[in-house]
Amino acid sequence: MRPLSLILIVIVTLNAVHAQEAWVEEIEMYNLSISVDGGVKVISRITLKNLISKPIVPGLVEFRIQRQVPMKLLIFPIPFTSDKKPVKISNVEAKTADGKEIKVDIKNHEDYTSLICQIWYPIEPHANLTFLLSYSSEDLIEKGILFSEIAIPIGTDMNIKKLTVTTESKLKKTYEVLPSPQIPAGGITFYRAEFSSLPLPKVGMPWSYLIWGLILFVTAGIIIMSKRRS
Amino acid sequence: MVFLSSVAAAPLDVRVIDNIEVAAEMNSSYSTTYTMNITTFINISNNGNDDLSDIWIAIDMVNNVSELTLYYNGSSSNVLITGNASYATDATYGNLKTAGADVFVHIPILRVGEKVSLFYDVDDSKYGVPVLVDESYNVSKVPAKKTVSWKVYLNLSANSSAIPSGANLYVNLTKYLSNDTANFGSDNWTVLGPIANALELSSHGVSFTVWNGPYTSGNSDALNVTSSTGANLTTGPLNITFDVSGKSNVEARSSLEKFGFAVVYFKIDKNYSGAGIVDVYATGPARIQVTKEGPNSAMEWNESVNITNTAQGVTYVIRNVTLWAVPVVTGGFPDLTSVISGSYQTFSPGVTVAPGGNWTSAKYSFTYDNIPVIWANMSFELVQGATGYQILEETVNEYNDTYGSSYIVVEKIIVIGSYLIKATKYVKPAGGNLYDIYLVVENIGGERSPVVWVYDLVPQNFSVVNKMNVTQASMLRTNNSGNANFWWTVNQTNPGLGYKEGYAWELNPIEPNADGDGNYSDTAEISANQSVVIYYQVQGSGDYRLTEAFIVGVDPILSMNMQSSPRITIVTGSAARNYESLFALATGLLLTGAVVVRRR
Numbered sequence: 001m002r003p004l005s006l007i008l009i010v011i012v013t014l015n016a017v018h019a020q021e022a023w024v025e026e027i028e029m030y031n032l033s034i035s036v037d038g039g040v041k042v043i044s045r046i047t048l049k050n051l052i053s054k055p056i057v058p059g060l061v062e063f064r065i066q067r068q069v070p071m072k073l074l075i076f077p078i079p080f081t082s083d084k085k086p087v088k089i090s091n092v093e094a095k096t097a098d099g100k101e102i103k104v105d106i107k108n109h110e111d112y113t114s115l116i117c118q119i120w121y122p123i124e125p126h127a128n129l130t131f132l133l134s135y136s137s138e139d140l141i142e143k144g145i146l147f148s149e150i151a152i153p154i155g156t157d158m159n160i161k162k163l164t165v166t167t168e169s170k171l172k173k174t175y176e177v178l179p180s181p182q183i184p185a186g187g188i189t190f191y192r193a194e195f196s197s198l199p200l201p202k203v204g205m206p207w208s209y210l211i212w213g214l215i216l217f218v219t220a221g222i223i224i225m226s227k228r229r230s
Numbered sequence: 231m232v233f234l235s236s237v238a239a240a241p242l243d244v245r246v247i248d249n250i251e252v253a254a255e256m257n258s259s260y261s262t263t264y265t266m267n268i269t270t271f272i273n274i275s276n277n278g279n280d281d282l283s284d285i286w287i288a289i290d291m292v293n294n295v296s297e298l299t300l301y302y303n304g305s306s307s308n309v310l311i312t313g314n315a316s317y318a319t320d321a322t323y324g325n326l327k328t329a330g331a332d333v334f335v336h337i338p339i340l341r342v343g344e345k346v347s348l349f350y351d352v353d354d355s356k357y358g359v360p361v362l363v364d365e366s367y368n369v370s371k372v373p374a375k376k377t378v379s380w381k382v383y384l385n386l387s388a389n390s391s392a393i394p395s396g397a398n399l400y401v402n403l404t405k406y407l408s409n410d411t412a413n414f415g416s417d418n419w420t421v422l423g424p425i426a427n428a429l430e431l432s433s434h435g436v437s438f439t440v441w442n443g444p445y446t447s448g449n450s451d452a453l454n455v456t457s458s459t460g461a462n463l464t465t466g467p468l469n470i471t472f473d474v475s476g477k478s479n480v481e482a483r484s485s486l487e488k489f490g491f492a493v494v495y496f497k498i499d500k501n502y503s504g505a506g507i508v509d510v511y512a513t514g515p516a517r518i519q520v521t522k523e524g525p526n527s528a529m530e531w532n533e534s535v536n537i538t539n540t541a542q543g544v545t546y547v548i549r550n551v552t553l554w555a556v557p558v559v560t561g562g563f564p565d566l567t568s569v570i571s572g573s574y575q576t577f578s579p580g581v582t583v584a585p586g587g588n589w590t591s592a593k594y595s596f597t598y599d600n601i602p603v604i605w606a607n608m609s610f611e612l613v614q615g616a617t618g619y620q621i622l623e624e625t626v627n628e629y630n631d632t633y634g635s636s637y638i639v640v641e642k643i644i645v646i647g648s649y650l651i652k653a654t655k656y657v658k659p660a661g662g663n664l665y666d667i668y669l670v671v672e673n674i675g676g677e678r679s680p681v682v683w684v685y686d687l688v689p690q691n692f693s694v695v696n697k698m699n700v701t702q703a704s705m706l707r708t709n710n711s712g713n714a715n716f717w718w719t720v721n722q723t724n725p726g727l728g729y730k731e732g733y734a735w736e737l738n739p740i741e742p743n744a745d746g747d748g749n750y751s752d753t754a755e756i757s758a759n760q761s762v763v764i765y766y767q768v769q770g771s772g773d774y775r776l777t778e779a780f781i782v783g784v785d786p787i788l789s790m791n792m793q794s795s796p797r798i799t800i801v802t803g804s805a806a807r808n809y810e811s812l813f814a815l816a817t818g819l820l821l822t823g824a825v826v827v828r829r830r
Contacts, residue, residue: 025798044802057685057725057732058798066803076812087803100726112803120722120732122687140803144810151806157799188801212813219817223824 024052027160028128032152036169036195039138040150041091047130049161050123058119058129065089066112067139084111087139096121097130104133147174147196147208154179155188163189171195175206241278241544242340242612242619244287244510247271248352248502251628252494252637254363264359267628268352270294270505271301274337275345280514280541282340282612286322288331288508293353298333302347307338309346323609325549327509352503358392360625361401361463361496363639371644374480375676376743377421379473380643383431386494387467397500397625400460401468402436404634405453407476407490408445414491414640415445421477422489424450431469434461438472445490460497480647487645494627494637501623510619512612515540520553520606521593529599531555533573535606538588545584545617546610551591552576555602564603572596573604582613650675651682651740654748663771664695669764671737672744672755679740681707683719684764688731691772698766700735705762707736716766737762 029047034040044063050056065087070077086108094102094117107114115133123129142149148171154163160183167173175194183189194206203210251267272289276282291298303309312318315328321336328334337346368381388399407422408415415422423446428438436457443452453472461468478487517538524531535553539546555573556564573596581589596602612618628636656668669686673679688694698716700706708719718733725732744760745752755761 042802044800046800048798055687057687057734059683059685059734061798061800063800063802066801068803068805070807070809076815077807077809079809079812118720120685120720120734121726122729122732140806142804142806142808144808145814147808147810149806149808151804153802153805155801190805192806208808208810208813212810212817216813216817216820219820223820226824227827 024056025049025058025123026051026158027156028162029130030154030160030163032154032163032165032191034150034152034165034167034191034193036141036148036150036167036171036193039136040140041134041136042140042152043132043134045097045130045132047128048123049128050126052125055122055124057122061117061119061131063115063117063133064112065115065137069142085139086111086113087137089113089115089135089137091134091136093135094131094133097132102131102133144208146198146211147194147206149192149194149206149208151190151192153188153190155183156185158185159183165191167193169195171197172199173202174198174200175202175204239275239277240616240618240620241276241280242282242285242510242512243273243275243277243622244507244619245271245273245275245622245624246501246505246507247273247623248498248505248625249628250360250496250502250625250637252359252361254359254637254639255642262363262365266354266357266359268354268357268503269349269628270352270501270503271347271349272298272335272505272507273345273347274335274340276340276342279342279543281342282512282514282544283338284321284511284513285335285337285340286318286326286509286511287335287337288318288326288328288510289333289335290330290506290508291332291350292504292506293356294332294350294505295353296351298335298348298350300346301349302345304345305337305340306344307340309348310336311348312336322511322611323550325609325611326511329508330506331508352505357502358389360389360393360399360498360502361494361637362387362389363492363494365639365641367643371646371650372476372478373650373675373746374418374478374645374647377475377477379475381427381471381473382641383469383471384492385467385469386461386463388463390464393464393498394500394502394504397464397498399463399496399498401463401494401496402454402456402460403492403494405455405472405490405492406443406445407448407451407474408443408488410445413445414488414638416478416487416489418478418480418485418487418645419446419476419489420479421448421475422446422451423448423475425453426450426473426475428453428455428470428472431471432461432466434466434468436461436468436470438470451490460495478645478647480645482647485645485647486642488640488642490641492639492641493630493633493635494639495635496627496637498625499623500625502625506623507621510612510614510621512619513610514544514546514612516546516610518606518608520604522555522602522604523593525598528597530595530597531573531602532593532595533575533604534591534593535608536588536590537583537608537610539583539585541585543585543617545582545613545615547582547613548579548589549609549611550576550578551606551608553591553594553604553606555596555598555604557598558601558603566605570596570598570602573598573602583610584617646675648675648677649673649679649740649742651679652744652746652748653684654750655686656748656750660767663769665692665768665770667764667766667768668750670748670750670761671740671764672746672748672761673740673742674744674746676742678742682737682740682762684735684737686733686764687725687729688733688768690728690730692730692768692770694731694733694766695769696767698733699764700737701756701763701765702759705738705740705759707738733766735764 028049031045033043071081177192179189318334364385409419439454519536553575555570630636654670719736720734722732
């Protein structure tokens with residue numbers, strides 16, 4: 001896990017202050033289901049657990065969604081740069097696990113997008129409430145020539161006891177880094193994956209670097225060889 | 231504060247003492263963290279008036295993680311520690327029970343007033359903490375920068391699954407307030423104390439003494455909770471309550487502040503780890519005499535033995551006596567193994583001989599036509615009891631030079647340095663089946679709050695009637711009702727848990743320094759926006775249950791109400807990078823460069 005700068009650092013700082021407070025809720029289960037096709041469809045299935053002996057109403061649950069991409073010169077990304085942007089979201093839907101409606105407001109900020117779920121259903125003492133938020137976005141995938149990359153951060157201001165990620169795609173998954181299974185309040189973890197239409201096995205590193213590095217190396221080799229022959 | 235021993239000392243005192251070091255840390259979240267270390271000591275003391283010798287102790291060590299080690303040798307000899315049971319058996323003429331013992335200790339001489347102490351470390355993970363501490367406060371958080379008082383509920387109970395069966399557990403305790411960082415306090419407390427209204431909620435009959443402790447500059451900041459024998463927790467927990475006052479200058483939004491500690495003294499009248507003394511063997515001052523009579527005309531000789539207890543205060547039991555005669559050797563030493571036929575006698579009298587007393591065997595005859603030499607030997611040992619040796623077991627808290635006991639319970643409470651929201655709900659009969667509902671939302675902290683959300687639930691068989699409003703009206707940030715008489719931000723039907731409706735009000739930031747009395751008619755605080763009152767009226771019908779109306783929630787997290795649900799923020803998005811176009815560009819540039827060079 002590592003911090004994700006700016007808005008995430010704000011949350012990390014805030015929770016360092018709260019670290020020893022009495023927690024009233026925690027995320028008992030956070031399942032992130034990602035479908036990769038032309039774009040990305042994300043379904044977050046979250047189980048909130050009431051940790052106290054009185055009913056609580058979760059109220060507002062805000063998803064802050066931010067896109068961090070390298071700055072670009074024409075169509076070419078500039079390494080070691082970062083640009084923070086809001087995310088274009090579509091098909092937003094939220095409901096409880098038993099199908100009750102949850103109202104979602106979408107707010108675009110300068111460098112992130114908020115999906116604010118209004119959960120007015122009380123959770124009984126020490127009981128759970130599971131809700132689902134789904135949305136689609138083409139901004140959550142970085143498409144290249146042969147490969148497409150996703151790197152999704154996951155963090156919150158309360159403890160996540162169990163985090164799982166599942167993916168679905170017609171494309172071949174050629175690289176994957178799983179996130180930490182547990183996240184303390186204020187922490188953050190990443191799920192990274194690379195997809196391609198090429199039938200390549202996983203080799204422990206992104207094929208986009210491997211193949212293009214190889215092409216670059218072979219090209220340089222051929223040029224050097226041909227120059228020596230001439 | 232010590233516990234008096236209730237057992238009189240015997241001349242030889244063999245004591246197994248489990249020494250338990252415990253620390254407990256309380257939090258405002260009502261959780262307790264314990265750390266514990268058990269060490270078993272075996273103390274052997276000569277409390278009598280006679281020098282004792284040949285002391286053997288057979289010890290059964292339980293769950294030891296270290297060898298038995300000499301801790302203190304105050305005897306006049308070396309101390310032998312051995313695991314060789316047959317050696318111990320031989321040395322005590324078979325009088326020391328060795329079955330079940332792991333290790334044997336031999337002290338050749340232990341004079342009057344001398345003491346030997348041995349110890350080993352116990353595997354603490356095998357045992358639970360003997361005294362459980364549960365502490366709670368009547369508030370979960372207190373605001374900074376004002377003098378506040380909170381009630382402490384302290385419960386001490388025996389960990390029945392951990393203490394030995396049939397044992398009694400006695401406790402006394404002293405509570406100290408402290409703003410000394412070197413003594414479990416926080417120097418953010420500018421005022422701490424006094425302790426007041428101490429009361430026992432159980433029935434141990436403990437007495438309270440408030441006194442001036444050393445860890446704050448104030449008075450009445452320490453409290454002794456005692457009874458003459460200590461409260462016996464095996465008969466039930468000790469519940470006490472007392473009030474603490476304090477003023478903190480915490481600047482942070484939220485800080486878990488230490489405000490002192492309690493020192494717990496405890497004693498268990500049994501051994502905690504299960505270690506045991508299998509047997510003790512010891513001797514003391516004695517005299518043995520043989521008598522030879524004869525011969526008569528038939529050359530018959532008589533032999534007998536007399537054993538005298540020459541000690542001042544110990545009683546012996548005579549175990550084995552052997553009596554025999556060998557031929558005299560003129561000018562030389564008799565051969566002890568040339569036993570004259572008929573002279574060898576061995577017997578086990580098993581008699582006890584008190585100090586100054588003696589025991590004489592019968593006379594035994596044998597025939598020998600020369601001069602015999604009569605020999606006798608014996609084994610004897612101290613009896614178990616008041617005039618011999620006693621084995622005692624007890625478990626005590628580890629002694630601490632500074633505090634008296636190492637069992638320190640560190641106490642903390644959350645102090646809010648910024649805003650602190652308190653919500654109070656009133657359900658008041660208004661005639662017939664009508665009830666007035668008042669939600670009083672106060673900021674008792676020292677800073678302006680952020681936007682506050684207040685949640686409330688309407689039970690089944692109730693209906694909101696007549697009106698619903700917020701005072702002052704300007705404090706309702708968002709009114710989505712569209713009805714001049716009913717003001718709310720969110721109205722949710724069938725929110726679950728059997729409730730009929732849920733309401734939420736989004737309030738503008740509330741000004742600080744409300745007094746926190748929950749008064750819904752405090753016009754001064756209401757007009758200063760320190761206190762906001764939400765009012766509505768419900769009417770019950772059919773089988774309505776008024777008790778279900780007592781529920782209220784507030785957001786944000788810095789709230790006195792435990793049912794507060796903080797606004798949850800989840801961060802996600804994308805940090806993906808794809809540099810394929812850059813790689814393709816580099817390859818293209820390389821090829822282009824090569825072509826250009828080749829054409830030249």
